[in-house]
Amino acid sequence: MCTTCGCGSDEVKIEGADPHEHVHADGTRHSHSHEHAYVPAHSHAPGTSAKRMVQIEQDILAKNNAYAAQNRAFFAGRRVFTLNLVSSPGSGKTTLLCKTIEQLRGNQHVTVIEGDQQTSQDAERIRATGAPAIQINTGKGCHLDAHMIGHALEQLDLPERSLLMIENVGNLVCPAAFDLGEAHKVVILSVTEGEDKPIKYPDMFRAASLMLLNKCDLLPHLDFSVKEAIAYARRVNPAIEIIEVSAKTGAGMAEWLDWIERKSSGE
Amino acid sequence: MSLAEGVLQLIEDAARREGFQRVTTVWLEIGQLAGVEVEAMKFCFDAVTRDSMAAGAQLEIIATPGTGWCLPCGETVELAEVYGACPRCGGYQVQVTGGKEMRVKELEVA
Numbered sequence: 408m409c410t411t412c413g414c415g416s417d418e419v420k421i422e423g424a425d426p427h428e429h430v431h432a433d434g435t436r437h438s439h440s441h442e443h444a445y446v447p448a449h450s451h452a453p454g455t456s457a458k459r460m461v462q463i464e465q466d467i468l469a470k471n472n473a474y475a476a477q478n479r480a481f482f483a484g485r486r487v488f489t490l491n492l493v494s495s496p497g498s499g500k501t502t503l504l505c506k507t508i509e510q511l512r513g514n515q516h517v518t519v520i521e522g523d524q525q526t527s528q529d530a531e532r533i534r535a536t537g538a539p540a541i542q543i544n545t546g547k548g549c550h551l552d553a554h555m556i557g558h559a560l561e562q563l564d565l566p567e568r569s570l571l572m573i574e575n576v577g578n579l580v581c582p583a584a585f586d587l588g589e590a591h592k593v594v595i596l597s598v599t600e601g602e603d604k605p606i607k608y609p610d611m612f613r614a615a616s617l618m619l620l621n622k623c624d625l626l627p628h629l630d631f632s633v634k635e636a637i638a639y640a641r642r643v644n645p646a647i648e649i650i651e652v653s654a655k656t657g658a659g660m661a662e663w664l665d666w667i668e669r670k671s672s673g674e
Numbered sequence: 675m676s677l678a679e680g681v682l683q684l685i686e687d688a689a690r691r692e693g694f695q696r697v698t699t700v701w702l703e704i705g706q707l708a709g710v711e712v713e714a715m716k717f718c719f720d721a722v723t724r725d726s727m728a729a730g731a732q733l734e735i736i737a738t739p740g741t742g743w744c745l746p747c748g749e750t751v752e753l754a755e756v757y758g759a760c761p762r763c764g765g766y767q768v769q770v771t772g773g774k775e776m777r778v779k780e781l782e783v784a
């Protein structure tokens with residue numbers, strides 16, 4: 408747990424981070440003065456009993472959003488392009504990341520933050536490609552939040568104009584609500600899941616700018632209708648972009664890399 | 675868990691500011707389109723607050739209705755689901771304008 412600020416769950420572990428250490432490299436970025444989220448509350452005069460009412464009127468996500476804004480400012484300062492990859496468990500996020508790193512080798516520096524409840528297996532898979540990666544274990548937590556990312560950033564040395572990919576915990580619900588400071592959320596749907604995931608988990612597909620339809624190499628063996636999946640995704644988010652890929656065969660990777668290139672150059 | 679943790683954080687901040695020791699009731703405003711399962715929230719809140727100043731506090735949920743702006747109709751319409759169709763024209767070009775709130779409104783403290 409983050410002892411200085413008391414935020415986060417007891418079980419969150421960030422590789423390399425000392426939970427008591429809060430001296431941040433650039434001082435201002437993640438200062439733990441949580442003042443930013445405070446709105447002065449006005450309290451009613453105490454009544455006859457010892458009980459009284461206190462008005463709060465604060466958004467439950469206000470703190471997370473304040474941290475996300477700090478992260479976003481940090482990324483902007485270094486011109487780091489950050490993507491937040493979200494999906495159900497097992498859709499192929501890590502495989503896709505490894506493939507992306509391989510194909511960008513020599514052209515674009517990629518750093519990865521991995522979120523899983525337990526183990527550092529995914530970070531190890533990324534490091535095996537030669538890219539720096541840091542694992543966040545959320546314990547019982549089912550998503551990453553902006554505060555955890557702020558601490559992970561203390562452990563990383565992100566080069567100017569590099570790419571940061573955050574693999575969120577496999578969960579199509581909660582990560583939708585938690586802004587991490589990313590430029591875009593990218594939702595990965597694999598064809599071994601149902602076509603109707605977008606309408607079952609609309610918040611996530613609304614929050615995403617791009618949907619990667621992964622495992623397309625398996626389509627010949629399945630009844631999955633790509634057309635239907637796309638129609639459902641567009642129903643909940645008319646503006647969503649969609650790319651069909653296979654992290655296994657590499658099909659569609661060029662289009663995905665082109666999307667990254669376009670978006671990171673500020674289109 | 676963490677929406678409930680967010681609620682507890684706001685309570686603890688308020689306690690530092692306002693100098694109270696115990697919370698007996700918490701009023702949350704949850705929009706119908708916020709995607710928050712009220713029963714799940716209650717369950718998590720009880721678990722998260724067990725050893726805190728809000729242990730045993732009552733959680734009161736104020737549900738606010740979902741509303742949207744339908745582009746073709748040019749009107750504010752009631753919305754039952756985030757991706758729902760406009761009840762007037764049946765179209766899907768509806769922008770959510772209300773009902774996504776997740777706020778801690780008020781506390782009864784001692």
Ligand SMILES: Nc1nc2c(ncn2[C@@H]2O[C@H](COP(=O)(O)OP(=O)(O)OP(=O)(O)O)[C@@H](O)[C@H]2O)c(=O)[nH]1
Binds near residue numbers: 494497653654
């Ligand atoms: N056939 C096929 N299999 C794939 C593809 N992408 C990933 N897989 C397989 O799907 C399984 C899960 O892949 P991961 O990359 O670990 O998925 P993930 O989304 O990172 O999983 P979690 O981190 O556990 O949520 C592995 O067995 C992969 O080999 C693909 O494009 N085609």
Ligand SMILES: [Mg+2]
Binds near residue numbers: 500501502529574
């Ligand atoms: Mg993974």
Ligand SMILES: [Zn+2]
Binds near residue numbers: 411429439558
């Ligand atoms: Zn902290």
Ligand SMILES: [Zn+2]
Binds near residue numbers: 746
């Ligand atoms: Zn209408």
